[in-house]
Amino acid sequence: MIDFCISLGLRRQLKARRARLHRMANAWCGDAMLADDLTQECLASALAKNHQLKDHGKLDAWLFRILHNCWMMHLRKRRPGLDIDEIDIHDGDTPETRLHSQEIAARVRAAIQRLPPGQRQVTTLVDLEECRYAEVAEILEIPMGTVMSRLSRARAALRRDLSGLKQAPTGKRSHLRRVK
Amino acid sequence: MSKPRNPTGADLNALADGELDSQRSESLLAAMEYDPHLQAELCEVHRIKDLVRHAHALEADTPAATPRRLGLGNAVAAMLLLVGGFTGGWLLAPRPSAMPGFAMDQVTAHSNRVILYLGESNPAKFRKTLGKAEALLQRYREAGIQVTIVTSAGGVDLLRASTTPFGNEIRRLAQRYASLQFVACNNTIYHMRQEGKQVELLDEADTAPSAVAYVVDHLREGWRYIAI
Numbered sequence: 001m002i003d004f005c006i007s008l009g010l011r012r013q014l015k016a017r018r019a020r021l022h023r024m025a026n027a028w029c030g031d032a033m034l035a036d037d038l039t040q041e042c043l044a045s046a047l048a049k050n051h052q053l054k055d056h057g058k059l060d061a062w063l064f065r066i067l068h069n070c071w072m073m074h075l076r077k078r079r080p081g082l083d084i085d086e087i088d089i090h091d092g093d094t095p096e097t098r099l100h101s102q103e104i105a106a107r108v109r110a111a112i113q114r115l116p117p118g119q120r121q122v123t124t125l126v127d128l129e130e131c132r133y134a135e136v137a138e139i140l141e142i143p144m145g146t147v148m149s150r151l152s153r154a155r156a157a158l159r160r161d162l163s164g165l166k167q168a169p170t171g172k173r174s175h176l177r178r179v180k
Numbered sequence: 181m182s183k184p185r186n187p188t189g190a191d192l193n194a195l196a197d198g199e200l201d202s203q204r205s206e207s208l209l210a211a212m213e214y215d216p217h218l219q220a221e222l223c224e225v226h227r228i229k230d231l232v233r234h235a236h237a238l239e240a241d242t243p244a245a246t247p248r249r250l251g252l253g254n255a256v257a258a259m260l261l262l263v264g265g266f267t268g269g270w271l272l273a274p275r276p277s278a279m280p281g282f283a284m285d286q287v288t289a290h291s292n293r294v295i296l297y298l299g300e301s302n303p304a305k306f307r308k309t310l311g312k313a314e315a316l317l318q319r320y321r322e323a324g325i326q327v328t329i330v331t332s333a334g335g336v337d338l339l340r341a342s343t344t345p346f347g348n349e350i351r352r353l354a355q356r357y358a359s360l361q362f363v364a365c366n367n368t369i370y371h372m373r374q375e376g377k378q379v380e381l382l383d384e385a386d387t388a389p390s391a392v393a394y395v396v397d398h399l400r401e402g403w404r405y406i407a408i
Contacts (some may be wrong), residue, residue, distance in 0.1 A: 019238055027236045108235035126197055127232040133199055151197075152189050158228045 010050050013059060014043050020129070021067055027124040028071055030113040038074065042067040064125065065139045075117070111161040119154035122147055187211060187218060196225040213367055213392055214333055216299070292325045293403040295395055301334030306346055309338070309408045310353065317357045325359060328398070332365040332391035336372070339364045339385040347382055354384040365391035 021042055025035035045066050046053075053062050112120055121140060125131040133151075137144045187208055194200045195208050212218045294316055298309050313327045329338075337343040339362055344350070353360055362385040369379045369387065381387070388394035399405055 023236050023238055104231070105235045105237075108231045112232065112235065123232060124236070127229045128236055133194075133197070148190050148193070151193055155193060155225060155228050156189070158232070159224055162228070162231060 007047070007050065010047065010053075014046055014063075017060070017063060018043065021063060024064065024124060024128060025067060025071065027109075027112060027128060028117065028121055029074075030109070034074070038067060038070050041070045045070065060129070061131070061135050061139050064129065064131075065141075068121065068140055108158075108162060111158055114161065115154050115157055118142075119150045119157070122150040123154040123158070126151060189221070192218070192222050192225050196222060196229060209392065210367070213365070213390065214371055216333065219299075292320055292323045293398075293401075294325065294327050295398055295403050295405045296327065296329045297391070297395060297405060297407045298329065298331045298335035298338060299333045299391075299407070301337040301343070303345055305335075305408050306338045306344070310346060310349055312406070312408065313360060314353060314357075317360060326361075327357075327359065328361040328363055328403075330363045330365075330388070330391050330395055332368050336364045336368045336379075338362075339381050341380045341382055342378060344382065350382055350384050361386065363388050363391070363394060365394075367391070 018039060022035055022039045025038040025042070026032055029035055029038065042063065046063055049066075053059065112124070115123070118140075122136055125136045125139065126133070131139070133144055133147045136142075136147045140147070142150075191200070191204070191208060195205060200208065208218075212222065296309050296313055298305060309329055313329055316325055316327050319325075331338055338346065339350070341347065350362065354362070362382070364381055364385050364387050366387045367390050369381075372379050395405060
């Protein structure tokens with residue numbers, strides 16, 4: 001009965017986090033369908049291993065670590081024996097992104113996809129989920145120094161790649177503006 | 181006593197991500213006030229963070245991640261918004277999670293209070309700032325508009341008796357518009373004096389301990405901010 005209640009509570013919490021997990025999976029793999037699969041796999045794995053979650057305050061970090069493991073598993077199956085930093089960088093310049101090249105979001109997503117996977121994971125965990133560096137280190141099982149260096153390289157690469165974008169990312173009116 | 185090390189890219193990332201302790205954050209922000217290059221670098225970090233968030237925005241009805249930056253992080257977030265506006269030309273969109281009590285959308289209720297920020301010693305920009313101030317004061321006189329011109333770094337030259345080419349214009353504006361104020365950053369003045377420069381401000385100018393803090397405080401109170 002207790003297990004059933006825990007499972008029910010966890011299911012609710014997982015459901016509330018599904019969209020965020022999917023967003024992260026999509027940001028990492030750049031493929032919405034694969035992101036669906038990874039998210040499902042992550043949620044199923046979380047339910048199956050719910051007894052391993054000792055601290056419910058760390059549910060998010062635990063889930064992102066499972067998602068990370070799911071993605072690593074997928075990459076290893078696809079190209080066994082490769083280190084994460086050695087995987088070829090996906091071009092991201094697909095017909096779809098070319099069609100939407102005028103759209104800032106599409107350009108940024110393509111730029112994120114051009115990052116090596118390790119850098120992509122660090123920057124999206126920090127910027128999308130506002131994870132602390134220590135949390136990212138824990139989720140990805142890498143040293144803090146590696147988190148910081150990957151983040152620096154990722155942002156430098158994004159900056160080079162997106163240097164032409166000088167307009168606001170949303171159409172919302174801002175009250176901070178520069179007068180030229 | 182060891183000399184403070186120069187800020188690195190990792191330091192700026194850590195500041196933008198709220199990972200620095202209060203002492204290091206304060207010293208970095210203080211250094212930034214006089215260093216346009218550092219301001220621009222931080223603005224770029226902030227711009228990239230905004231772009232990444234924008235590119236993978238959640239649907240509106242999706243519960244967002246629990247905000248993890250509290251306390252000092254919020255103050256830093258406000259300063260980041262400000263420093264971003266100082267130099268980068270980046271239009272910062274409202275971010276609901278940026279800071280409790282600091283939603284830029286709410287500023288419209290007080291849009292008759294405007295800060296014009298000037299951080300560069302450039303006569304063309306001096307003229308533009310004064311022109312913009314007068315245009316606002318004339319256009320929104322009925323609404324009781326208040327305008328404050330805040331200067332920092334090279335912008336302080338606008339208010340220095342020995343460097344401003346617009347002393348008479350500033351006097352005229354101050355006499356004509358009671359709701360127009362001129363503020364110089366005392367931090368900048370201190371550094372100028374350290375460099376041996378004579379700094380005497382026009383009588384119309386007030387000082388604030390720090391331009392960054394001054395603008396952040398006023399943004400919190402709902403003032404609009406325009407960087408020239």
